[in-house]
Amino acid sequence: MKDTDIKRLLYSNLLCIFSVFLSIFIPSLFLDNFSILETHLTWLCTCSASVTGVNLLLHLVVKPNVSSRRSSLSHKVTRVLKCCIYFLLSCFFLHIIFVLYGAPLIELVLETFLFAVILSTFTTIPCLCLLGPNLKAWLRVFSRNGVTSIWENSLQITTISSFIGAWLGAFPIPLDWERPWQVWPISCTLGATFGYVAGLVSSPLWIYWNRKQLTYKSN
Numbered sequence: 001m002k003d004t005d006i007k008r009l010l011y012s013n014l015l016c017i018f019s020v021f022l023s024i025f026i027p028s029l030f031l032d033n034f035s036i037l038e039t040h041l042t043w044l045c046t047c048s049a050s051v052t053g054v055n056l057l058l059h060l061v062v063k064p065n066v067s068s069r070r071s072s073l074s075h076k077v078t079r080v081l082k083c084c085i086y087f088l089l090s091c092f093f094l095h096i097i098f099v100l101y102g103a104p105l106i107e108l109v110l111e112t113f114l115f116a117v118i119l120s121t122f123t124t125i126p127c128l129c130l131l132g133p134n135l136k137a138w139l140r141v142f143s144r145n146g147v148t149s150i151w152e153n154s155l156q157i158t159t160i161s162s163f164i165g166a167w168l169g170a171f172p173i174p175l176d177w178e179r180p181w182q183v184w185p186i187s188c189t190l191g192a193t194f195g196y197v198a199g200l201v202s203s204p205l206w207i208y209w210n211r212k213q214l215t216y217k218s219n
Contacts, residue, residue: 006208009150012058013158013200019054020197023047036190037180044114044189048121059129082133090124091116098185108184115166115185115192122162122196126155148216150207157206158199165195 023046028034036043094116099105103112130151131137140146147153169191173182181187207214 003208005150006204006211008062009154009207010204012062013154013204015054015058016051017197017200019050020047020193023050026050037186040186040189041111041114044118047193048114048118051121052125055125055129079132083128086128086133087120087124090120094119103184111185115189118189119162119166119192122192123159126158130155150214150216153207153214154200154203157203158196161195161199161202162192163195165198166192168195 023043024036027039027042027046031039031042033039034042091113095113098112098116103115127138127141131141141152141156142159147156166188169188172179172187173184175182181190
């Protein structure tokens, strides 16, 4: 493992963090009274688009898991369509999970679905960019000792921290503090965002700290 690889990972993660901050400042230039709390749904859409765009850009430029095989145009189109289907399925699956865990079934449907979209953006989009629509690769990466690169290590940490952040964000909702950020699903989406950013920051640091102990098997 080279220090230059860890630096590439760090710079890539910093760009992903920048995309989150970009989603906060850019809409305020065009929309009056824009704020994360007051216009939360707008921010969710902007943040999802910004993070997705930066992830796709990094996938095209950095290419951490580039295949040596040259693929045809039809194969690339099929791969893109599969990725879109995987993302949509992820959104619907998370939406169902949220409802099963107590989210409103009929009321606030849009809010719940956009929460699923932003969490899928933080978790599924990086998986699709790094591993493609390959469920076997996904299961390998999230199994014990299944990673084969520092990029997959970072993907592990960032995905898990995003889910943990979303889970922790649900705790303040039933409390009678009557704060605006306790409205469903604001605290959960903010928790997922903080978890995503925390994972992006901590993963390169953790990999650098443990670089002498980390060994990767070739896939």
